[in-house]
Amino acid sequence: MSAPSVELVKLSRSFGGVAALDGLDLTVEPGTLTCMLGPSGCGKTTALRIIAGLEHSDGGEVRVGGQDVARVPANKRDMGMVFQSYSLFPNLDARDNVAFGLRMRGWNAAKRRERAGELLELVGLSEHASKYTHQMSGGQQQRVALARALAVEPRVLLLDEPLSALDAVVRVQLREEIRSLQTRLGITTVFVTHDQEEALSVADQVAVMRAGRLEQCAAPAEVYANPATAFVAEFIGTMNRLPGTLSADGKSVEVAGRSLPVREPGSRSAGVVAVLIRPEAVRFEPAEEGPATVRQAGFRGPITRITAVLPDGTEVLSDVPSAAAADLGPGRRAELVLDEVPVMVV
Amino acid sequence: MTAVVSDPAGTQSPATRGPAAGRPRPRRPRVGRTILLLLFAAYFFVPLYAAVDFTLGGSRRNMGHTLSVWTGLVHQDGFTTNLMTSLKIAVGTVALLLILMVPTMAWLHLRLPHMRRVMEGICLLPMAIPAVVIANGILGAFKSWPQSITGSSWILILEYVILALPFTYRSLDAGLSAIPLATLVEAARSLGASWPTTLWRVVVPNIRTAIASAGILGAALALGEFTIANLLLLNTFPVWTDQAGQQDGEVATTAAMLILFLSWLLLMLVSQLGRGRAAKKPSKLRRSK
Numbered sequence: 001m002s003a004p005s006v007e008l009v010k011l012s013r014s015f016g017g018v019a020a021l022d023g024l025d026l027t028v029e030p031g032t033l034t035c036m037l038g039p040s041g042c043g044k045t046t047a048l049r050i051i052a053g054l055e056h057s058d059g060g061e062v063r064v065g066g067q068d069v070a071r072v073p074a075n076k077r078d079m080g081m082v083f084q085s086y087s088l089f090p091n092l093d094a095r096d097n098v099a100f101g102l103r104m105r106g107w108n109a110a111k112r113r114e115r116a117g118e119l120l121e122l123v124g125l126s127e128h129a130s131k132y133t134h135q136m137s138g139g140q141q142q143r144v145a146l147a148r149a150l151a152v153e154p155r156v157l158l159l160d161e162p163l164s165a166l167d168a169v170v171r172v173q174l175r176e177e178i179r180s181l182q183t184r185l186g187i188t189t190v191f192v193t194h195d196q197e198e199a200l201s202v203a204d205q206v207a208v209m210r211a212g213r214l215e216q217c218a219a220p221a222e223v224y225a226n227p228a229t230a231f232v233a234e235f236i237g238t239m240n241r242l243p244g245t246l247s248a249d250g251k252s253v254e255v256a257g258r259s260l261p262v263r264e265p266g267s268r269s270a271g272v273v274a275v276l277i278r279p280e281a282v283r284f285e286p287a288e289e290g291p292a293t294v295r296q297a298g299f300r301g302p303i304t305r306i307t308a309v310l311p312d313g314t315e316v317l318s319d320v321p322s323a324a325a326a327d328l329g330p331g332r333r334a335e336l337v338l339d340e341v342p343v344m345v346v
Numbered sequence: 347m348t349a350v351v352s353d354p355a356g357t358q359s360p361a362t363r364g365p366a367a368g369r370p371r372p373r374r375p376r377v378g379r380t381i382l383l384l385l386f387a388a389y390f391f392v393p394l395y396a397a398v399d400f401t402l403g404g405s406r407r408n409m410g411h412t413l414s415v416w417t418g419l420v421h422q423d424g425f426t427t428n429l430m431t432s433l434k435i436a437v438g439t440v441a442l443l444l445i446l447m448v449p450t451m452a453w454l455h456l457r458l459p460h461m462r463r464v465m466e467g468i469c470l471l472p473m474a475i476p477a478v479v480i481a482n483g484i485l486g487a488f489k490s491w492p493q494s495i496t497g498s499s500w501i502l503i504l505e506y507v508i509l510a511l512p513f514t515y516r517s518l519d520a521g522l523s524a525i526p527l528a529t530l531v532e533a534a535r536s537l538g539a540s541w542p543t544t545l546w547r548v549v550v551p552n553i554r555t556a557i558a559s560a561g562i563l564g565a566a567l568a569l570g571e572f573t574i575a576n577l578l579l580l581n582t583f584p585v586w587t588d589q590a591g592q593q594d595g596e597v598a599t600t601a602a603m604l605i606l607f608l609s610w611l612l613l614m615l616v617s618q619l620g621r622g623r624a625a626k627k628p629s630k631l632r633r634s635k
Contacts, residue, residue, distance in 0.1 A: 054532050074535040085526060087533040091551040100547075101537035145533075152537065 003031040003188045004065030004155050006051065011060035012212075013046055020046040022212035023060070028205075031186040033179065034217075035199035038209035039235070044192045045160055047209075051190060052158050053077045064156060075104075080149030084161040086141045088133045094120060094144045095129040101152035119147040122181065139170040146178065150185070157182065157189040163198065175202050196236050200224065208232045226263075230346040233276050240282060240316050244275040246345055253345055256291075256310070256336045263342040273345040281341055282318040284308060284334035286327040292316065294332045297325055308334060401600040415596045419604070422597055424586050431499055432583035436568040438503040440561045443510055448557060451518040452549050455527050462519070469515035472508050477573040480508060485578070502582065505574050510564040517563065521556020522549075558615075566609040 006028040013021040020043045028034040036044040049055035051062055053074035061068050069077060080101075088097050098116040099107075107115070120126050123143040133141060142162055149157060159178070163171045179202040182189050193199050199206050200220040207217040208231075216228035227233035234241075244255035250265045255275045284292060284306055292308040295315075304325035306318045316336065320328065328334060402411045419425055454465055472480060484505050488496050495501060530552065534544040550557065572584040583605060591598025 052532075052536055054535065074532075075538045075540055077536075078538075079536060081533070081536040083529050083533060085529050087526070087529040089530060089533070089548055089552070090525065091554075100534070100539075104538035104543065148533075148537065158536075 003186055005030045005063075006156055006188055006190060007061075007063040007066075008047065008051070009061040009063065011047060011050060011062065012058050013043075013050060013055065014058060019212050021050075021057070021060075024209070024212065024214055026207050026214055026217060028188055028190055030188055032204040033182050033189040033191060033202060034205050034207055035191045035193055035203035036207045036209055037193055037196060037199040037235075038215075040194055042209040043212040044194075044209050048158055048160050048190060048192045051156070052079055052081050078152070078154050079156045079158055080152060080154035081158040082142065082145045082149050082160065082162040084164055086133065086138065086145070086165070088141055088144055088148070090133045093130045093132050094125060094136070097144055098148045098151050100148060105152060115151060116147075119151045120144070122150070123147045123177070137170075138166050139174060142166065142174065143177075146181075150181070150187075155188070157187045159189065159191040161193055162191075164193070164195070171198070178202065200236070206236075208235060210235075227344065230276065230344065233344055238279050238317060240277045240279060242275045242277060242310075242314060242316065243312065244273050244345065246270045246273045253343065255343075256338060258338050258340075260338060260340060261342045263344050268345050276344040276346065277338060279305065279317040279319045281339040282316060283320060283337040283339075284318055284328055285337055286332060287335040288333060290333040290335040292334045292336050294328050294330055294334060296330060297328055299325075304328075308336075310336070397599050397603055401596055401603055403596075415600050419597065419600055422590065424581070424590075425601070428581055428583045428586035431581060432569055435499050435502050435506065435582060436565040438500075439506040439510065439568040440564045442503060443507050443514055443564045444557060444561060446507065447511075447514050447518060447560070448550065448553075449545060451515070451522055452527070452545060455519075455522045456531060466515060466519070469511040471511075473512050478577060481505065481574045481577045484508070499580060499582070501578060502568075502571075502575055502580060505578075506564070506568045506571060509571070509574075510560075510567050513563040513567075514560045517556045517560040518553065521553035524556075525552050562612045562615055566612045569612075570605055570609055 008024050008026040011021050011024040012019065020041075022043075024043065024047055026034070026036075026047075036047060038044050046055060050057045051064075053069070053072060057070070061070065063069070064077075088094075089100065092100065095113065095116045098119050099112040102112045102115055117126070117129065120129050123146055125140060125143055125147070128136065128140060128144075131140075136144065142165075146162070162178070163174055166174065175198055178191075191199070191202065200223070203220055205217055206220050206223045208215045208223060210231050216223055216232045218226075218228075223232060224236055227236060233239055242255050244253045246253050246262070246268055247259075248270045250268065250270060251262055252259045253262050253273065253275055255277075260275070284290075284294070291311055294306055294308045296307040298305040298307070299322060302322060303319045304322045306320055306325065306328050308316050308318070310316060399411075401415050402413065403415065454462060475483075484501065485496065488501065488504065527549070530548050531544055534548045539547065570584060571582075572588065575582040575585050576588065583601070587598050587601040587605070590601060
């Protein structure tokens with residue numbers, strides 16, 4: 001069975017007059033992983049729950065493989081879901097948890113056992129098959145939950161912040177595992193997260209949401225390099241906001257004594273603007289009379305993040321190779337050098 | 347440990363505690379407590395002892411102790427039929443109570459959490475309303491129902507379900523609050539379980555201790571209730587006991603003791619269930635390490 005696509009068409013939902021989803025359009029291609037990313041309250045979890053059938057929509061459609069599923073109840077949607085909070089059934093051991101969906105589909109005990117064993121092996125928990133919830137770590141519980149969701153060979157896999165309750169190391173490890181499993185099984189997956197690093201590292205496409213709407217939906221590299229809106233630019237990765245002056249023709253902007261080309265000329269009228277520049281496009285060169293004063297140098301292994309202050313009080317962040325950061329200790333003066341790449345103005 | 351014993355309730359204010367506060371104090375409080383405990387124990391157990399002694403023939407000095415009243419109880423006129431009636435009422439009460447309340451409480455927790463206070467108020471009402479009022483109220487409410495229900499032990503089942511609501515509410519509410527109900531139910535739904543299956547396979551097994559204690563408390567109530575059964579002129583075991591007491595004190599006391607021990611047994615079962623669960627977890631944890 002080939003994986004279906006998932007399409008959200010003008011999906012809307014409000015709670016007590018407040019719109020959680022405000023006409024959300026999104027297409028997830030068959031067999032790909034889409035991350036829905038956004039700050040809390042942007043409607044991403046609501047959208048996922050509507051796809052799962054756990055929540056109803058006020059308007060719009062959810063289409064799976066081209067079919068509108070509005071009238072299909074949650075237990076008939078054939079979707080595997082992993083929840084943010086631990087959701088294993090405490091009265092069942094790991095194997096019976098994984099086998100639960102198979103039991104609902106009328107599999108006999110021997111086949112259920114065999115299939116559950118396979119799935120537990122897939123998530124690397126074979127030797128924990130007869131453990132109960134309270135005997136497992138958070139990471140193990142979420143692995144079992146993943147195995148349980150996959151056991152029934154769902155048409156779509158839905159992940160609702162499955163890693164946010166875990167500690168950092170397990171989080172990174174498990175997200176890699178989820179991605180490799182997803183690629184191997186070729187299952188259409190929607191992954192909700194508020195962690196942009198998580199989204200960028202696992203997704204085929206990232207759907208950045210804000211206030212119930214889609215801001216941008218594109219490949220991770222595209223979202224990072226070419227943010228469609230100022231919100232996306234500042235939400236994904238780190239952005240410097242520097243004061244600048246937009247030229248009369250709107251094609252270049254004067255910032256920190258340098259003229260840079262403007263992306264999407266004409267989005268703003270000439271005059272004072274804020275210029276968005278990534279820390280990796282900023283360099284500081286040590287200079288006695290330089291305008292910037294280094295306030296902090298945060299060592300991060302290969303790179304060091306320098307925080308400096310301009311005379312007008314603006315803070316500027318820059319990621320420099322650690323080898324080049326020796327002369328940029330706190331209190332040192334430096335010259336601000338900007339890469340000559342097109343910048344966004346707001 | 348000793349520090350806790352010397353100031354059991356933290357009654358001393360920090361200011362009055364000298365530098366020696368941490369040192370073990372004389373044993374006087376413990377002695378005082380033991381005396382109190384013995385006094386209360388005597389208050390409870392002396393009448394019980396007297397009653398049991400009475401049923402064993404201890405008051406008839408010439409004959410010595412004998413089990414004859416206990417063994418003869420079965421042959422007493424009406425003993426078996428009335429005990430069976432009471433047991434049937436107990437089973438019916440528990441069944442109806444759980445069938446009504448488990449889905450209702452699960453629904454309340456899932457969909458109407460803001461109504462929990464209201465529901466609690468309603469469920470606690472039977473505690474505030476005198477038995478006579480409830481008895482008459484129920485008779486009035488079921489006036490139009492056939493005599494086969496209103497004139498038989500069926501009406502008592504309906505009465506006792508109402509009387510047991512306070513315990514049932516408390517017990518099930520605690521059980522449901524202790525589990526992540528919404529997530530478990532949603533997980534079950536997404537795995538293909540229908541609502542009845544979700545209730546039976548996910549909700550019920552995870553609140554079984556609460557269900558058991560609600561059921562056993564309901565059964566204990568149904569087995570021992572006298573006032574309403576007597577008001578409605580129905581024959582149950584407690585009513586029979588009362589009638590027997592007007593002819594033979596020993597038989598009545600023996601029957602009363604029997605029902606008391608039966609209820610105790612049930613209540614001990616409840617506390618055992620709770621303890622069994624609490625004790626299970628740490629031992630399992632230890633094994634996993």
